[in-house]
Amino acid sequence: xxxxxxxxxxxxxxxxxxxxxxxxxxxxxxxxxxxxxxxxxxxxxxxxxxxxxxxxxxxxxxxxxxxxxxxxxxxxxxxxxxxxxxxxxxxxxxxxxxxxxxxxxxxxxxxxx
Amino acid sequence: xxxxxxxxxxxxxxxxxxxxxxxxxxxxxxxxxxxxxxxxxxxxxxxxxxxxxxxxxxxxxxxxxxxxxxxxxxxxxxxxxxxxxxxxxxxxxxxxxxxxxxxxxxxxxxxxxxxx
Numbered sequence: 001x002x003x004x005x006x007x008x009x010x011x012x013x014x015x016x017x018x019x020x021x022x023x024x025x026x027x028x029x030x031x032x033x034x035x036x037x038x039x040x041x042x043x044x045x046x047x048x049x050x051x052x053x054x055x056x057x058x059x060x061x062x063x064x065x066x067x068x069x070x071x072x073x074x075x076x077x078x079x080x081x082x083x084x085x086x087x088x089x090x091x092x093x094x095x096x097x098x099x100x101x102x103x104x105x106x107x108x109x110x111x112x113x
Numbered sequence: 114x115x116x117x118x119x120x121x122x123x124x125x126x127x128x129x130x131x132x133x134x135x136x137x138x139x140x141x142x143x144x145x146x147x148x149x150x151x152x153x154x155x156x157x158x159x160x161x162x163x164x165x166x167x168x169x170x171x172x173x174x175x176x177x178x179x180x181x182x183x184x185x186x187x188x189x190x191x192x193x194x195x196x197x198x199x200x201x202x203x204x205x206x207x208x209x210x211x212x213x214x215x216x217x218x219x220x221x222x223x224x225x226x227x228x229x
Binding site: 106 | 203
């Protein structure tokens with residue numbers, strides 16, 4: 001059973017500070033990685049789909065990088081705002097299991113005003 | 114344009130009962146996937162439906178079954194409920210890709226099932 005690990009499990013950040021967290025996945029057979037943001041009482045919202053080693057994607061103050069050779073992706077948030085408070089989930093596409101999505105447990109980000 | 118909708122929002126059942134959860138996909142989407150999310154864990158894939166057939170299945174027992182209708186909406190049925198089935202059940206819709214999951218999935222708000 002493949003594991004997708006996210007760290008840290010939770011994170012408290014002061015408003016205005018920048019932060020980042022990690023998604024680790026098996027590096028042996030990469031297809032794609034998804035990042036989602038999930039605010040409390042709302043539906044998970046897609047942020048990025050990462051497919052190529054060295055990919056960098058950006059959406060406003062949020063960006064993500066991908067290293068398929070070492071098996072990790074970073075999500076960065078620049079100048080955190082209270083509306084960034086959410087759980088950030090990554091999901092790895094597992095080619096050897098018929099391309100199922102294997103999800104991490106998420107990083108819960110809390111922005112302190 | 115309506116996004117993914119799920120019903121009901123909350124549900125309380127007792128052990129041994131059966132439950133049916135419903136999902137309507139985002140307009141234009143033809144594929145529906147179901148996930149179970151227990152507290153403190155990431156979503157676990159249950160199964161995916163396309164063209165009214167179960168196309169993929171995760172590691173869930175046969176007590177979990179589903180259906181997709183011609184209008185692409187879907188149902189998740191769970192028989193003989195166990196306490197451990199208490200979770201948030203998420204539905205996600207997307208466009209079917211012959212290979213892979215690169216297409217973004219759009220999630221509904223979920224159904225919170227409590228089994229007593």
